[in-house]
Amino acid sequence: MTGITENPCGTILAFDFGKKRIGVAIGDSMLQLAHPLVTIDNTVTEQCFAAIAKLIEAWQPVLLVVGLPTHDDGREHELTRLCRRFARRLTGRFGLEIVLIDERYTSITASVALKELGxxxxxxxxxxDQMAAQQILQSFFDDNHAVT
Structure with a gap:
């Protein structure tokens, strides 16, 4: 789970991890545009990972991007630790490279965007959650800055 060594070509899935729900977004590395995809219930771990497995099978991503939550000043908290664990589990189960992206304020900006849409x-x-995942992935495309 480090910065990518080369630009992968193909589909990328992004995740906005939460204890109750995980937002998922999709994008293509060539177009560099992110789109909200789905929100997955995260209350039962095995069902959550089964849903993710179906997405991975259907979309065949070349890379997974996970938003890493922190305090406003960048300090880590409980959800940061849980998110890192989620990212490790994704790597272990699916064998895909994971990139962690700073996700501060994505839920707030996603909420503002939804309000603008009425x-x-x-x-x-x-x-x-899927709109927040879209913002995480778009941030990856725009900046390509990963955190470790």
Whole structure:
């Protein structure tokens, strides 16, 4: 889980990890555009990873990007540790390279984007995590900065 050594060509999946839900976005390394894909329930680990396995089988990604949550000042917290564990599990189960991306403020900016589209309050819940994943992946495309 380090910075990528070369630019992979193909589909990339990105994840916005949360204890209850994981947002997933998809993009192509050539187009460098991210799109929200789906939100996965993360309350039952095996069901969560089964859903991820189906996505990986269907989309055949060349790389996985995982948003790494931290405090505003960059300090790590409990969710940071859980997210790193999630990323290690992805590597172990699927054998794909993982890149960790700073995800500070992605949920806030995703919420603002949804409000601009007229989606407010509880109606945002099903889409918020996948929109945050989209922002994580777009950040990867725009900056290609990974954290370790």
């Amino acid at each position: 989606v407010r309050g509880k109606k945002q819940k099903p889409m918020l």
